[in-house]
Amino acid sequence: MNTAATDRFAIYTSELTRQFGQLTAVDHIDLRVPYGQIFGLLGANGAGKSTVIKMLTTLLSPTSGTAEVGGFDIIKSPGEVRRRIGYVSQLVSADGALTGYENLRLSAKLYGLTKAERDERIADALDFMGLADSAHKLVKTFSGGMIRRLELAQAMLHRPAILFLDEPTLGLDPVARRVVWDRLLDLRHDYGMTVLITTHDMEEAGELCDRLAIMHSGRIAAEGSPDELRHQVGPDATLDEVFAHFGAGTIDEGGRYRDVRNARRTASRLG
Amino acid sequence: MTSATRAAPPAGSDRRAAASDGALETTRAFFRDATAIAEVELRKVARDPTEILTRAVQPTLWLLVFGQVFTRTRAIPTGSLSYLAFMAPGVLAQSVLFSAIFYGIAVIWERDLGIVQKLLVSPSPRASLVFGKAVSAGVRALTQGIIIMVLAYFLDVPLHLDPLRLAGLALAVLLGAALFSTFSFVIACLVKTRERFMGIGQVLTMPLFFASNAIYPITIMPHWLQIIARVNPLTYLVNALRALMVQGGTSPVGLPVDFAVLAVVFVLLIALGARLYPGIIQ
Secondary structure: OOOHHHHOEEEEEEEEEEEEOOEEEEEEEOOEEEOOOEEEEEEOOOOOHHHHHHHHOOOOOOOEEEEEEOOEEOOOOHHHHHHHEEEEOOOOOOOOOOEHHHHHHHHHHHOOOOHHHHHHHHHHHHHHOOOHHHOOOEHHHOOHHHHHHHHHHHHHOOOOOEEEEEOOOOOOOHHHHHHHHHHHHHHHHHHOOEEEEEEOOHHHHHHHOOEEEEEEOOEEEEEEOHHHHHHHHOOOOOHHHHHHHHHOOOHHHOOOHHHHHHHHHHHHHHO | OOOHHHOOOOHHHHHHHHOOOHHHHHHHHHHHHHHHHHHHHHHHHHHOOHHHHHHHHHHHHHHHHHHHHHHHHOOOOOOOOOHHHHHHHHHHHHHHHHHHOOOOHHHHHHHHHOHHHHHHOOOOOHHHHHHHHHHHHHHHHHHHHHHHHHHHHHOOOOEOOOHHHHHHHHHHHHHHHHHHHHHHHHHHHHHOOHHHHHHHHHHHHHHHHHOOOOOOOHHHOOHHHHHHHHHOHHHHHHHHHHHHHEOOOOOOOOHHHHHHHHHHHHHHHHHHHHHHHHHHHO
16 A cells, blocks of 8 residues: 555554564564665664564564555565565575575576576676676685675665665674675665665664664664764764663663574674 | 566566466466476585485385395285385385475574575565475485386386386376475474474374385274375375386276375475465564
């Protein structure tokens, strides 16, 4: 359903909620992301960021509330949503037993690209991501930065209107991280893509994002541009201080065991 | 390259949605996606074929040791067939079952890696992804079929070697492996962890095997076991293999019934697997 109110927004959630048993991971959040923005969702481990992304990418159904992504309802039209989004999960989703090229070709086929489109876009993507020379090597021989760039290329082949990135630079060294940021800014510039990223890297949030929302215990604790948020906390506040102010929990809120385990595994495999 | 459909992003996916002949296009997309999945799975096997060789060890022992010994005892009534000729199709069915039943662990592994998440956000129908994986398991099982046929040939089992029956045999192996690998996939989606999955896999294989006509005929079973054997899909796989593989072998219910049972169970499992697939990431 496209209404005048939701037309401007790539992502529009209405009291989006998800419970796991007794735990309310995401608690009635209303998020609006206009087209063309890079939007950062921040928060400590277990704050609910990944759960929001999983719902918006149709991987997880909400307990209550709903959302529109690219103008389509995630519950009523998940197929339409999937055609319009790209997603790079927190985990390492490129298949290590295949070559970079084979990974790209599989994605291209699953998104229904014709052979001509496929060949052209895969060649473009490999060039753009600096992977042309390694295209026919197995991904398990790739460095962490190369894997992330490959995953980004996979998520971009069908030219999605909205890209979801869950901790895109987790476990990368500073140089590899910078390359991923540059590529993301290029993509936004070239295709006007909307990007939603989750991170708890404040440097990343400040460098990349037009707008931030800080989650705490499943709710949005603060929202605004990086500068607005800094000013709310104090005249010379850093984003780290903003994060501590709005997003830091007590020590016993350290996230679910599996999330932490997955994050560590990702970091060790990319590093 | 200059076709009009490429004008606006996301061109590829819009074309799929906008196709006028919807049903045909959906079917085409279903098989295209399934083929893409099966292809990458088979590439992985081709890169590491040790798995195929290790899988040949167990059936070899069954035929060489168990089969040879029981042929001498003549303890099991197998009609006009020698015991070895009776059990060779059973060993093939067993080898198909034993390797397919652990196939589901791959989906747990892929969930932990993040590959499942990537597949599930694509617009591909879930059933198509599950079907593609089943086909790859089926094709892999064909190599086992070839190994066992060669072995049976050298053990002087009277084999049918006409092209039509060989094609039927290949189809039965493919369908059987696809069925049991999808069964395994369904279990993996339900139990979600490697530890539980391995436990359940171990618990299931032997009952499925012994409650079938793989190494003895149903007629010598106690009544309660006969009932189980008649609802066990493995029995129908063995029936089909026996009728197609060895001279003098017949299926008590007829080949069309065997293939129909296998096909119906397979389709039901695909539908169930497609439904349960997204649950594995929760």
